Amino acid sequence: IGGPKNLPILESYLDDEECEAKKISSHKPRLVILGSGWGAVGLVKNVNPNDYHITVISPRNHFLFTPMLPSATVGTLEFRSLVEPIRRIVASVNGHYIEASAEKVEFQDRLVEVKQHLPDGSSRDFYVPYDKLVVAVGSQTNSHGVNGLEYCNFLKTIEDARLVREKVFRNLELACLPGTSEDERKRLLSFVVCGGGPTGVEFAAELYDFLNEDLCNTYPKLLRNLVSVHIVQSQGHILNTYDEKISQYAQERFINDSIDVLTNARVKSVEPDRVIFSQKNADGVAENKELPCGMCLWSTGVTLCDITKDIAASLPGHQRNKRAIETDTHLRVLGAPLGEVYAIGDCSTVRTNITEHIVEFLKTYAVKANVSIENYEITFQQWRDIAQNIKRRFPQASEHLRRVDSLFTEFDQDHSGTLAFAELTALLKNIDSKVTSLPATAQRANQQGIYLGRKFTKLARAQESLAMDEVVNKDIDDLVHRPFAYHHLGSLAYVGNAAVFDFNGYSLVGGLVAVYLWRSVYFAQSVSFRTRALLFMDWLTRGLFGRDITP
Ligand code: FAD
Ligand code: MG
Ligand code: MG
Ligand code: MG
Ligand code: MG
Known part of the structure; x- marks a missing residue:
């Protein structure tokens, strides 16, 4: 004690x-x-x-393979294939789990x-x-202070995915019941996704694929015409953190697929049977609107x-x-x-605080050399050493320090051939501002x-x-050990029988080939042979027999 x-x-x-x-x-x-x-x-x-x-x-007693979670919501993958017991992982290092x-x-x-x-x-x-x-x-999920989140579904845990799956199939059954009116059917089959990031987009795509590929074989064909999928996105594009080409491709693809993409729209509140939002029109004027819905998925970011x-x-x-x-x-x-x-x-x-770091260093140096830092002039060779030091200590800044020499000339405003303290500070601040935070x-x-x-x-x-x-x-x-350096291996997302990639300025969009590439990337990343085998079986089963429509 x-x-x-x-x-x-x-x-x-x-x-x-x-x-x-x-x-x-x-x-x-x-x-x-x-x-x-x-x-x-x-x-x-x-x-x-x-x-x-x-x-x-x-x-949580298991590791969750989050990128594949949207696929589990409509039975493309089994929940079991996406989790690995943490005890098994910990046992490999003779560790303990609480x-x-x-x-x-x-x-x-x-x-x-x-x-x-x-x-x-x-x-x-x-x-x-x-x-x-x-x-x-x-x-954790960000509520953005919106009321009515108790009527929403989320997509962060395996339990969330299970609830989504249950709701999708429950709504389909309710829509088939005798006595359900046409309007009520439409509402039950209206799926609203709040948030146009990768999670929301992938869920919408999976749902849409399911509705097109499996629904017609197993449910009355009439339902197909009543189903609608909507994405409410606060920004001007969906997938707005991706390359612009990709964001555009995804948007066009969705419009083709008749997934309703509502951009510049902000959700105000969620009620049991509808989502209320305001959307800016072309003139920038916000209009209040609402969508009846049978299910609302909240995936607008995290806190x-x-x-x-x-x-x-x-x-x-x-x-x-x-x-x-x-x-x-x-x-x-x-x-x-x-x-x-x-x-x-x-x-x-x-935190990349290059300016602070270097200024601190120079101050101690100046004190030792007994000079006033304001009068100190940095020579070209000294700047090169400083740049070397920054690159080592702040790997994320390296790419902004490729042009060491021209940076010096650019910021030597008075062309004195040296950098005064103020000039150096301006240069460092400029680099600081270019370093973006990690995704x-x-x-x-x-x-x-x-x-x-x-x-x-x-x-x-x-x-x-x-x-x-x-x-x-x-x-x-x-x-x-060296400081941590992040290596961006590209972003990818599944957009309905097609996939998009964003790799260091190269973007790749496409159909089947991209989908297989998309799968193989995650396939390779899965944590054990067990999950890899399960994933493979799921894809095979789905290819042969269609998706599993039991909750
Ligand atoms: P997590 O993986 O979230 O792990 C946090 C852990 O901490 C959990 O086990 C949780 O139970 C535990 N925990 C919480 N509170 C406590 C506490 N108080 N004490 C102890 N433990 C606690 N990223 C991609 O790169 N590509 C994708 O395609 C992609 N798709 C995604 C799809 C979905 C549906 C979601 C939800 C996320 C997706 N992400 C994707 C994002 C990615 O999952 C996260 O960035 C990643 O999980 C972050 O890893 P982490 O270890 O920080 O946190
Ligand atoms: Mg973690
Ligand atoms: Mg995780
Ligand atoms: Mg973390
Ligand atoms: Mg100068």
Whole structure:
């Protein structure tokens, strides 16, 4: 018992003594990971099993293959094929799993406060101690303050997908009942998707494919003419984070498929039988409109989890971003004791504060050299060194520093052949403004997890070999491993028997070939042979027998 709240502290685990490997790891530094999603799994799969005593804490006992979730809503894939038990993943590193959610982090005592809800409605609270903590809790659905979300469906968990599937088939059955009026049929078969991002778009596409390919074989053909699918998007285009060509292709494709795309439209409220929204017309005047609907899918983006907010709020002065936990380029949470707490995936963002970093550095330099920083002139060679330093420390800025020489001339406003302090600051600020924040995608979370897994393995090695005095007061993360660099491998989305790709400025849109490519990318990314086999079977079954129309 201990910690600020005098709760029990978990000191040993049921299976610590189970086998030789677990006995050994129980004496290793405690690595605690919050979450069982893309970030957490990327990490667990890449850390050396014998270096840490690993504990994964998450309320969700499985990893969810999110990119394929929209396909499960209409029976293209089975739910089972999209999940992998977290225990199986954790067992591969002789680790432990606790089914509970993290509530708070006590940085000084190195404890995570954890809560498990029990079946009788009570809850059990306790602390889990850590030496290293990784926060990978993802994000939660954003309500945007809209009323009536209790009438909406969501698409974030396997349970959500199950509810969507149930609702789709229930509405079809209700529409077939004798005594259902024509208007009521139309309403039941009107599907409204709020949000034109990849999740909403893929759901609309899957639904549409299903309605066209399987509906007619199994339900009265009359229904086909009553079905409608609508996408309500607040921006001017759907898939607006993708390349413009792609966004256009998707939009045209949908219009061809008679999926109703409503752009520049903002949902105001949702009622049990309709969605109320305002849409700007060509003159920019907002008009209030409504759509009757049988099902409304809410997928308009994400916001912070409670624990994420709490962590950011408990490190005042260090955390300035309202939308995520800020880390340095080594993914260490800013403000927490150095090298103890890391954050990855959707809940985190990497701060690139090049200006601040370099100015700070120059100030200490100026103090040492006893010159006033305002009068300091930076030579061309010095600028090259600075640029080199930035590239190493902020990999995300590298692409904006390709033209080192011309940047110097461009910002040497007075053509003095040197950069005055003000000129340098302007240059750095310009680069800062060009570095965009990392996308909230599985790709990014996974890359960050893999990065930390490899880094932790290196750190364990280094701790063994470095003498203690070498380690003290040194940035050991920086000593043994490079900062995190994100590699964009392209975005892709399924738009109804066609798929779109966006890869570093190259865009690819197309039919069957693209669809197979789309599948194979995710096929290759699935976490185990088991899920890969299940996915394959699902696609095969669907090809042979059509979609499964049972809930
Ligand atoms: P998650 O994978 O969301 O994992 C978070 C984990 O933390 C979960 O296990 C959760 O249960 C757990 N958790 C939550 N709160 C707590 C707590 N308090 N304590 C402990 N654990 C907690 N991205 C792509 O790149 N391509 C796609 O095609 C794509 N399609 C998507 C489709 C859908 C339907 C959805 C919902 C997302 C999609 N994404 C896609 C986005 C992608 O899934 C996320 O960016 C990714 O999951 C982020 O990984 P993460 O590890 O940060 O969080
Ligand atoms: Mg995760
Ligand atoms: Mg996930
Ligand atoms: Mg995360
Ligand atoms: Mg000058």
